[in-house]
Amino acid sequence: MKQLLTGKQMKQADTWSIKEFGMESLILMERAALCAAQHIMSVQKPGCVFIMCGMGNNGADGLAMARILSQNGWSVRIAAIGQIEKATKEWLYQKSLLDKMEILPVQYFYESDDKDEEEYRSALSNLYVPAQVYVDALFGVGLSRKVSGVYRAAIEEWNEHKKKCGAYGVAVDICSGLDAKSGQVLGAYVKADVQITFGYGKVGQFLYPGASLSDQTITCDIGMPNEAVYHVDGFPFNCLEKSDAKDWLGSRCLWGNKGTFGRVVIIAGSSGMAGAAYLSALAAYRTGAGLVDIVTPKCNRLVLQQLLPEAVLHCISEISEISKDEDEEQLAYLRNEVLPKAKAIVIGPGLSTDTLAKKLLDMVLEWNRSQNCPIVIDADALNLLAMRTNIDHAEYLGENVILTPHPGELGRLMNSSAKEAAKNLLYFAEELQKKFGCICVCKDARTVILTQKNRYLNLTGNSGMATGGSGDVLTGVIASLAAQGLSAERAAVLGVWLHGAAGDEAAKEKSPYSMIARDLADGLSKVLIQISRKKV
Ligand SMILES: NC(=O)C1=CN([C@@H]2O[C@H](COP(=O)(O)OP(=O)(O)OC[C@H]3O[C@@H](n4cnc5c(N)ncnc54)[C@H](OP(=O)(O)O)[C@@H]3O)[C@@H](O)[C@H]2O)[C@@H](O)CC1
Ligand SMILES: [K+]
Numbered sequence: 001m002k003q004l005l006t007g008k009q010m011k012q013a014d015t016w017s018i019k020e021f022g023m024e025s026l027i028l029m030e031r032a033a034l035c036a037a038q039h040i041m042s043v044q045k046p047g048c049v050f051i052m053c054g055m056g057n058n059g060a061d062g063l064a065m066a067r068i069l070s071q072n073g074w075s076v077r078i079a080a081i082g083q084i085e086k087a088t089k090e091w092l093y094q095k096s097l098l099d100k101m102e103i104l105p106v107q108y109f110y111e112s113d114d115k116d117e118e119e120y121r122s123a124l125s126n127l128y129v130p131a132q133v134y135v136d137a138l139f140g141v142g143l144s145r146k147v148s149g150v151y152r153a154a155i156e157e158w159n160e161h162k163k164k165c166g167a168y169g170v171a172v173d174i175c176s177g178l179d180a181k182s183g184q185v186l187g188a189y190v191k192a193d194v195q196i197t198f199g200y201g202k203v204g205q206f207l208y209p210g211a212s213l214s215d216q217t218i219t220c221d222i223g224m225p226n227e228a229v230y231h232v233d234g235f236p237f238n239c240l241e242k243s244d245a246k247d248w249l250g251s252r253c254l255w256g257n258k259g260t261f262g263r264v265v266i267i268a269g270s271s272g273m274a275g276a277a278y279l280s281a282l283a284a285y286r287t288g289a290g291l292v293d294i295v296t297p298k299c300n301r302l303v304l305q306q307l308l309p310e311a312v313l314h315c316i317s318e319i320s321e322i323s324k325d326e327d328e329e330q331l332a333y334l335r336n337e338v339l340p341k342a343k344a345i346v347i348g349p350g351l352s353t354d355t356l357a358k359k360l361l362d363m364v365l366e367w368n369r370s371q372n373c374p375i376v377i378d379a380d381a382l383n384l385l386a387m388r389t390n391i392d393h394a395e396y397l398g399e400n401v402i403l404t405p406h407p408g409e410l411g412r413l414m415n416s417s418a419k420e421a422a423k424n425l426l427y428f429a430e431e432l433q434k435k436f437g438c439i440c441v442c443k444d445a446r447t448v449i450l451t452q453k454n455r456y457l458n459l460t461g462n463s464g465m466a467t468g469g470s471g472d473v474l475t476g477v478i479a480s481l482a483a484q485g486l487s488a489e490r491a492a493v494l495g496v497w498l499h500g501a502a503g504d505e506a507a508k509e510k511s512p513y514s515m516i517a518r519d520l521a522d523g524l525s526k527v528l529i530q531i532s533r534k535k536v
Pocket of ligand 2: 172
């Protein structure tokens with residue numbers, strides 16, 4: 001399992017390593033600089049390197065790299081941007097070593113009151129020499145506010161000159177301007193070929209738009225003690241990898257029957273929305289559930305019977321078509337005959353928010369109070385949940401309930417907008433988890449999964465999955481895994497991973513442009529072949 005930290009957590013891990021564990025700061029720095037310099041030397045023959053440094057320890061890393069590269073035959077040019085009064089003690093130490101080498105002039109560029117950004121840029125332009133490698137050591141995890149003035153000009157010049165001379169761009173630790181927690185860019189930002197990041201990857205490097213700032217992020221071990229990660233506020237973000245997916249999926253019992261592999265009940269679809277029920281049920285079957293029941297309005301009977309004859313259909317009447325008694329009767333049938341057989345329930349895809357849908361959600365939530373059955377709440381059921389303003393929202397849904405909102409639904413659940421939710425996905429996810437106390441799968445280009453105790457970030461998937469029905473498929477995958485016996489937490493995390501990996505398979509075949517939700521079901525089969533164990 002790969003672990004990621006926010007910038008604040010990284011600084012806490014650094015501080016603990018230095019102050020409590022007793023690891024010298026300069027030892028960590030030397031390893032960091034050596035690692036970044038070695039990467040450069042492994043991809044390029046000695047030539048000219050241009051290094052843009054700030055006054056913090058990220059800049060100090062840049063100075064240490066200058067020393068190492070120079071000793072290895074590189075011609076080095078350094079531009080130090082900022083005020084020397086702000087230089088850290090490590091920075092001054094690295095500079096003192098460069099002074100002893102007498103071959104590495106550091107050109108300083110200060111902030112002054114009488115220049116505007118254009119003037120900064122034209123003045124800076126003379127410092128940025130043509131080079132085969134451009135290094136960005138302006139800001140690391142210490143970036144604390146929006147980039148402006150001389151710093152913004154320095155970053156823009158760096159990007160422009162790098163492009164002009166076709167240089168290989170290396171960002172030290174993190175692209176300057178990128179927020180290490182949110183993945184948002186603060187004003188201006190460096191676009192590099194690679195980020196050489198130290199100790200742990202930073203969450204912001206994997207969330208969008210941050211994840212698009214470099215082609216590659218390489219994590220270097222700089223000798224930080226392993227325990228450091230346990231001395232940070234909150235929890236690190238875990239990222240499931242293929243080997244973990246394989247472990248979590250386990251083996252399929254060779255002598256099982258359809259009862260062994262769980263029964264999923266999917267409450268989905270409304271007039272014109274049979275497809276949502278179909279995709280959820282198809283995905284549940286394709287992920288290995290033994291039996292899938294679909295509860296849906298009568299109007300969907302024919303189409304679902306034709307599309308997925310393997311499913312068991314329970315067709316219900318719209319409230320307007322039946323009497324009050326008949327309505328009670330059909331709900332009692334679902335409560336007494338259908339739900340008790342479920343090993344996992346999905347409610348919401350294409351359900352609508354009408355009175356019947358509301359009654360169905362109430363029934364499932366009531367069921368949840370007395371039963372220990374994993375429930376995936378998605379789409380319209382989330383919208384209905386958001387509308388329940390007259391109840392105490394701190395109502396505890398329990399650790400077996402999985403909410404799967406996209407940014408629009410997340411915004412509604414938190415009385416905000418889709419735009420705000422997408423921009424502050426981590427914050428919104430944390431607040432949602434606190435509000436409902438359940439497992440929150442906040443879907444976006446990078447999906448965040450939060451439980452009471454753990455935080456996960458999913459790294460599979462691609463832009464082709466931003467297509468109608470993709471979320472319906474996810475509900476079926478998660479419920480299927482839960483029905484087969486995985487804990488709700490593992491079902492959610494592995495389900496999101498599988499769904500993304502299936503999307504990656506679909507994109508290979510169809511391209512992200514033309515893949516559609518149904519292709520994810522084919523992708524699921526391919527991924528499951530790769531991660532299934534051959535033997536029990
Ligand atoms: N032992 C260790 O700790 C190790 C640390 N390591 C390295 O250290 C890095 C962290 O170093 P760091 O904490 O010194 O922060 P860093 O990223 O250099 O930035 C701080 C400077 O930027 C400035 N500044 C910030 N925002 C600004 C803005 N918008 N606009 C303008 N200025 C702004 C800020 O100024 P101030 O806010 O004080 O005005 C300050 O001068 C880390 O990423 C890794 O590379 C590795 O060597 C491994 C060992
Ligand atoms: K940097």
